[in-house]
Amino acid sequence: xxxxxxxxxxxxxxxxxxxxxxxxxxxxxxxxxxxxxxxxxxxxxxxxxxxxxxxxxxxxxxxxxxxxxxxxxxxxxxxxxxxxxxxxxxxxxxxxxxxxxxxxxxxxxxxxxxxxxxxxxxxxxxxxxxxxxxxxxxxxxxxxxxxxxxxxxxxxxxxxxxxxxxxxxxxxxxxxxxxxxxxxxxxxxxxxxxxxxxxxxxxxxxxxxxxxxxxxxxxxxxxxxxxxxxxxxxxxxxxxxxxxxxxxxxxxxxxxxxxxxxxxxxxxxxxxxxxxxxxxxxxxxxxxxxxxxxxxxxxxxxxxxxxxxxxxxxxxxxxxxxxxxxxxxxxxxxxxxxxxxxxxxxxxxxxxxxxxxxxxxxxxxxxxxxxxxxxxxxxxxxxxxxxxxxxxxxxxxxxxxxxxxxxxxxxxxxxxxxxxxxxxxxxxxxxxxxxxxxxxxxxxxxxxxxxxxxxxxxxxxxxxxxxxxxxxxxxxxx
Numbered sequence: 001x002x003x004x005x006x007x008x009x010x011x012x013x014x015x016x017x018x019x020x021x022x023x024x025x026x027x028x029x030x031x032x033x034x035x036x037x038x039x040x041x042x043x044x045x046x047x048x049x050x051x052x053x054x055x056x057x058x059x060x061x062x063x064x065x066x067x068x069x070x071x072x073x074x075x076x077x078x079x080x081x082x083x084x085x086x087x088x089x090x091x092x093x094x095x096x097x098x099x100x101x102x103x104x105x106x107x108x109x110x111x112x113x114x115x116x117x118x119x120x121x122x123x124x125x126x127x128x129x130x131x132x133x134x135x136x137x138x139x140x141x142x143x144x145x146x147x148x149x150x151x152x153x154x155x156x157x158x159x160x161x162x163x164x165x166x167x168x169x170x171x172x173x174x175x176x177x178x179x180x181x182x183x184x185x186x187x188x189x190x191x192x193x194x195x196x197x198x199x200x201x202x203x204x205x206x207x208x209x210x211x212x213x214x215x216x217x218x219x220x221x222x223x224x225x226x227x228x229x230x231x232x233x234x235x236x237x238x239x240x241x242x243x244x245x246x247x248x249x250x251x252x253x254x255x256x257x258x259x260x261x262x263x264x265x266x267x268x269x270x271x272x273x274x275x276x277x278x279x280x281x282x283x284x285x286x287x288x289x290x291x292x293x294x295x296x297x298x299x300x301x302x303x304x305x306x307x308x309x310x311x312x313x314x315x316x317x318x319x320x321x322x323x324x325x326x327x328x329x330x331x332x333x334x335x336x337x338x339x340x341x342x343x344x345x346x347x348x349x350x351x352x353x354x355x356x357x358x359x360x361x362x363x364x365x366x367x368x369x370x371x372x373x374x375x376x377x378x379x380x381x382x383x384x385x386x387x388x389x390x391x392x393x394x395x396x397x398x399x400x401x402x403x404x405x406x407x408x409x410x411x412x413x414x415x416x417x418x419x420x421x422x423x424x425x426x427x428x429x430x431x432x433x434x435x436x437x438x439x440x441x442x443x444x445x446x447x448x449x450x451x452x453x454x455x456x457x458x459x460x461x462x463x464x465x466x467x468x469x470x471x472x473x474x475x476x477x478x
Contacts, residue, residue, distance in 0.1 A: 002204045003360060007165075009199040010181035017197055020146065023170050024194055026068050027076045028143030033062070034080035039087070039138040050081040069168055075147040075189075084138065091135035092116055098130050146192040155185040165201060167192065195299075196292045217367040218319035223415025225377070225407050226326065226354055231312035233407035234320075235415040241312030244305065251301050258294075265289060306353060313357040317367050324418045325358055326374030327425070373423050375432040377413035378406055386440050387433075 038048065048056070054074050057063045066073045099112045112127060121127035146167070153167045154175075163183055166175040167190070178199055191202040223235035228248065231241025265288050273281040316323060362369040381388050381397035381404065388397040388404075395404040417423060422435050 002206055003364075004202055004204050005184075005186070007180050007182045007184070007186055007201040007203075009201075010162075010179045012178060012197070012199060014197075016176050016178065017194070017199070019169055019176060020192065020199065021144075021194055023068060023072070024144050024146050024192075026066060026170075027072060027146060028140065030066055030068075030073045030076045031080045031142055032140040034077055035084065035138050035140045038081065039084045048081075050078040053077055053081060068170060069172065071149060071152055072146065072168065075149055079147050080140070087138055088135060091131060094134040095127065095130045102126065144194045146194075148190040148192065150188050150190075153190060196296050215318075215365065217317045217321055217362075217365045219321050220319050221322045221324065221415070221418075222316060222320035223324040223411045223413075223418070224316055224358075225410040225414060227407055230407075231309050231354060232316055233411050234316055235324075235408070235411040237405070237408045239407075240315045241308050244308050244312075247301070247305055247308060262289060306357075309353050309357045310361065313354070313361045314365075317361050317365050320367060322368045322370060323358060323362055324370050324372060324415050326377065326414055327355075327371050370418055371425055372414055372417040372420075373425050373427050373432060374410075374414065374417075375423075375427070375429040376436060377417065378410040380413055380436060382409050382412040382416065384440075385436060387436065 034053065038053070054077055057077075063070070063073060095116060096113065099109055099116075103109060103112075112121075112124070115121045115124055115127060121131060148167050153165060155163060155165050157163055161183075163180045163185060165178045165180055165186065167178065168174070169176045178201075180201065186201050186203040187205070188203050193200040193202060224232040225234075227233055227239075227244075229242070229245030230239040231244050233239050265284055269281040269284040269289070272278075272284070358369055361367075376387065379387055379390050379395070381395065381400055381402070383402070384397065384399045386397065386399045388395045388399075390396075390406055393406050395406045395409050397404065423432055427435075
């Protein structure tokens with residue numbers, strides 16, 4: 001498994017940034033050319049690899065109009081062809097499902113699968129129609145990226161201990177030196193992304209090589225429950241990442257107010273343009289409706305949330321050799337019944353980020369991650385197994401008469417769910433409810449009657465079993 005790391009430029013000179021922007025725009029035209037020729041059904045018949053595309057462009061002189069160094073546009077061609085292949089593979093997955101639904105004949109399925117795999121599906125009417133449905137014509141919108149091969153850049157440290165990255169510019173033997181805000185030099189192929197006057201340096205590392213530098217995990221088996229106010233609650237009753245809810249709520253409320261003001265300014269600009277005052281409309285759009293500050297604040301918020309999530313997951317793995325978690329990619333049930341403010345805040349909930357952190361941290365630190373079915377884990381009492389009444393952060397069990405902390409109770413249920421032979425990961429929730437009710441009925445049938453009052457004694461004498469009582473009750477209702 002490979003993980004992506006990002007290094008950022010630190011106080012980059014405006015002239016250097018402008019040169020990188022110019023180079024990225026020229027390489028964006030290269031990407032557009034690749035998508036135009038080979039990112040459609042007409043171009044897939046050629047079946048060319050990135051090397052064949054490069055050789056063809058070198059032969060016909062297409063490369064001469066790019067205005068960038070040879071290695072820069074060749075790496076861009078390779079990256080664009082890889083994107084097209086991934087896009088095509090995603091469409092083929094949908095077409096394979098359509099083939100399975102269409103026919104049960106093994107020979108016919110094999111013929112269609114073979115034609116699909118070898119890109120010879122254009123003569124087949126069904127395959128061609130399906131591919132036109134699922135594979136939309138692509139269009140390049142990437143004009144802010146530069147791909148740099150591993151042997152085309154170098155790093156060095158100046159006298160002040162500052163790390164610099166030198167990448168090729170627009171001219172031969174001219175390197176653009178970028179100061180970085182990290183002390184760890186990037187390795188492998190780099191992807192430079194230009195955003196808001198800053199350069200993001202993306203590179204990949206092998207997670208198996210990183211594992212040796214990570215501190216080992218614990219030796220316990222721990223169940224964890226996802227949360228909004230906190231990242232995780234474990235089965236021992238501890239909360240991890242308690243600042244997540246405040247981060248998400250404050251950011252959501254701030255975005256609501258800011259977008260309301262931006263909408264008002266946009267309305268004023270549109271009204272001014274309709275009245276003929278285009279200068280006023282242009283001033284408002286240039287000075288008040290930009291995206292540089294918005295994108296910068298969004299990136300800072302994502303970094304803070306990511307730090308909170310990964311710190312919480314590391315604390316769980318510190319004591320757990322095996323982490324039992326629910327499927328964190330599933331949305332909240334019954335979300336439409338909540339208020340609009342709650343729904344807006346929950347829309348910013350980073351459950352996918354928590355799932356990613358659990359997967360990556362457990363992989364790097366050598367812990368096992370086990371996903372279980374989370375149906376009714378927040379509504380069932382972990383002691384007696386009966387469905388209780390959930391109200392906010394409390395779970396009221398009508399059988400035990402105990403009020404549980406809902407998240408802790410859910411974490412314990414998730415821990416117990418790992419060894420459940422009847423409830424698998426993908427068991428439907430209605431089947432899970434039926435299983436829980438059956439267990440409750442069996443448990444209730446085994447319990448002795450505690451009430452020794454005269455009324456109960458008379459009932460037991462008249463109706464020695466539950467079936468008789470239920471029959472008489474139904475007759476009285478009739």
